[in-house]
Amino acid sequence: MSDALVHRQDDDRIAVITLDSPANRNALSRRLVAELGQALAEAGADESLHGVLLRSSHPVFCSGADLKEAATVDMVESARAIVALQRTVTALPVPVVTRLDGAVRAGGLGLVASSDLVVCRDDVTFALTEVRLGLAAAVISIPLRARLHPRAASAWFLTGSAFGAGEALEHGLVTAVADEASMDVAVDAVLADLRAGARQGLVEAKRLLNRDLVTAFDRDGEEMARLSGLLFHSHVAQERMAAALRR
Template identity: 45%
Template sequence: MTELIGRTRARGIETLSLDATDTRNALSRALVAGLTDALKQCGKDPGVRAIVLTHTGNTFCAGADLRDPPPAKALTGLLERIVKLRKPVVARVAGHVRAGGLGLLGACDIAVASDAATFAFTEVRIGVAPAVISLPLLPRVAPRALARYCLTGETFGATEAARIGLITQAAGDLDLDEALAPALDGLRRASPSALARTKELLTATVLEAFVEDAGEMNRLSASLFAQPDAREGMTAFLERRDPPWVL
């Protein structure tokens, strides 16, 4: 599992890189387990001030791996670990993000994306719903915009993602690392204990959603993936054709 997660460190910032380019960094059982374990290790390491979550290849995360999807509970646990981690997690996005990958962005404390990034809630197009990832996203993303993009599956860019609160900043004309530099410098200048306490305050509402709704969302996700529409939608996706409900 560890080979799916690249790890480097520079001045207290641990960079975790999703490195399953053959599957466009889709959330497989192994990738979810590997990232969960890496985050757990970072949380215990006093030498880590903050974590940057990034990727290799042109896709940050393609959503769930339809050939080897993780259990809903495992994905929920990963998102909750990011939110509860007593160290800031910063998403560095230089590629496409789909479906479950958007849940990773919602769980992160800061997210910066380049103009090469695109975003889409594609669940409805394969016959399911964004159940588990709604836990970190509903408290943070503009409700009207979230309704539109979850219902339609439309693709949108980094500027729109920043406008609706899905990410913190679109890098625009800046190099992505240049855009990230002020935030990382600020984290390096902050007291670790103060960072932990501040993050706790900022994520309280998001954690409430996990406490109150995680069980229901796990059950809903499992139920939806077992439905005929989901089986047909996933088959159509893997066969690169439209499902029968497309008009």
């Protein structure tokens, strides 16, 4: 059995890409980010595809930054890799559909916001917990600010409090919400619509929709990566992350 953290399986013109790092709840380690970026790049080069489905193999979709790793690596470089990953999702030729069956925290919201369509289970919770660690949602602010109502962004960025699927739908983070029993049907309906489209139409429609966001990644990505790294390496963040790991 492969020990890869990201797996791809194709299903009738849809590349199903699965995050599979249960040991750290799909935290955005350098390895997971690299493997996911590679899987997406390969999907982007596959002209047979009409879409990508991004999902998790276990209940948590993504727990955010890998705090253990953050204490030992250059977090500016890690932040640059996350900017590049989000840009890859946004600029991929075909639509990216993200399926959420469980919690999303911090950096994971960047993947959600970079996606084109998001189907979310009704009991999923979200939180931008960075502020409680002395950080800010820097690199993920680029897609989040493009998707969210400004008042919701202020509340979620500044308080770090959890919010649910209904609020995520209301304020533009997700596309549709379904209960556990209906998730397969809801996701399949979205994928069926993508299969029914002509690839040329899908590619050009996505390009039009995401042109401004791709430009924002290119304009602001380096600044946000440097800010993120500065905050991660600060004394207060290092203390708070160490305390969080001890809990």
